[in-house]
Amino acid sequence: MTTVVNDTRQAWYSRKWAQVFLHAVAWITLFSLPYLLRPSPDQHRGPDPDEHFWHFHFIINAIILTLFFYLNAAVLIPKLIYRKRYLQFTGVLLLLFASQVYFKYIFVQAFISHKQFDLKPTILFTFFTQLFILACSTAWRMIRDKMNADKLASAKENENLKTELSLLRSQVSPHFMFNVLNNMVALARKQSDQLEPSLIKLSSLMRYMLYEADEDTVALEKETDYLQSYIDLQQQRFGAKVQVNVSMQLPEQGYEIEPMLLIPFVENAFKHGTGLIQDARIDIELRASHGLLQFSVRNKYNPEFTEIKDKTSGIGLTNVKRRLNLLYKDEYQLLINKKDGWFVVSLQLHLH
Incomplete structure (x- = not known):
């Protein structure tokens, strides 16, 4: 028989520890791809003298993108998107975009002085990288909110049904x-x-x-x-x-x-x-x-x-x-x- 009950059991992927684990696996996989997919070093050209600086830049950039993911999910979407403050949202994105381009410019000038800073590729790479992170962050937040809303609606419906059944039986x-x-x-x-x-x-x-x-x-x-x-x-x-x-x-x-x-x-x-x-x-x-x-x-x-x-x-x-x-x-x-x-x-x- 179909019985109206409150289901307190959670799917394993909705538990906090599982979400932390899945996020960690996703970030490790994403930031490992450049190392896994890069070509073998050219033995005739020798090692790049600035390679350790680029590793350092990659780590800092990965941290920035990770922070951007959670900043958008935890702050920008609920505070700006859900409140229909689209102009402020766009302004914050432009500010973050400009800050990341400026960071790369400062890094190149400070640590790789022999190499000329190329603005156009930097802008394109930063734009599409941030766009990808923005899309993933927005999708994750909205899916999570939709699941929470469905869970809450289901709980309310079960409570309403229990109340209604009690009234009908009485x-x-x-x-x-x-x-x-x-x-x-x-x-x-x-x-x-x-x-x-x-x-x-x-x-x-x-x-x-x-x-x-x-x-x-x-x-x-x-x-x-x-x-x-x-x-x-x-x-x-x-x-x-x-x-x-x-x-x-x-x-x-x-x-x-x-x-x-x-x-x-x-x-x-x-x-x-x-x-x-x-x-x-x-x-x-x-x-x-x-x-x-x-x-x-x-x-x-x-x-x-x-x-x-x-x-x-x-x-x-x-x-x-x-x-x-x-x-x-x-x-x-x-x-x-x-x-x-x-x-x-x-x-x-x-x-x-």
Whole structure:
């Protein structure tokens, strides 16, 4: 069964240590490429006397680009891009670009005096390098923010669903109790001998509602026992006025179901299938096998009788439809038909 829970487990790549490790691997790989891909030194020309200075320049430049990556991700995007301060963002990028070009110019003048500084290649190389780092940094920040937003939205949705399910379940109990207490009043007025066994049945129903209905799921056998107790109470009330046919076949394998999910259909049948109806009859059938629950409730109704609805009319079926959508989503099929004087509800539900 689909159960609404808060998933506190994190994917390994979303953990802090994993992110630090992946970033370290990415930076080491990126800054190792120039050394891995450079051609072998020319033995005839000999070693470059300024090679150690270029190594030093490469390390400083790598540090600058790394800082630029995290500066853009941690400061520029949230402070400027998300606040639509695009002009300030462009100004900061231009300042950083000019600073890096000027740094290379100072480095060449200070350590490689015999070599003339070439401005155009420096500008092009710096521009495309910063553009690459900027694109990677922006993509990483936006993907991370999107994942965090989705995670937060999912957590909020789960909390909202849990709250809504609690409210829906709490609506079932008062509505059901309202009808059962009306039955008790009718028996008391008749001074019926069935009042005492009815009260015993009622106490068992209340025990189920208090101690079982708060669980996410209950054993299907407990739900059907609860259902049978309700039917017995109604049969004690109506007696021979209503023909009730019940068939419940349960498998040996235990299945779980949302508590108080089936009772609204039976409750609705007794509410609308009795009264000014000739030869009132209610058929209830339940079968469960191979992980599939088939549940149907049929009751006669009078098409010529227009019922005056009160404030509690329709709570049961409307409620259970909403609960089915929240809990079972695509794992159920509910059909409701009115034809030839019969009101028929058929439910197919995948059990777990």
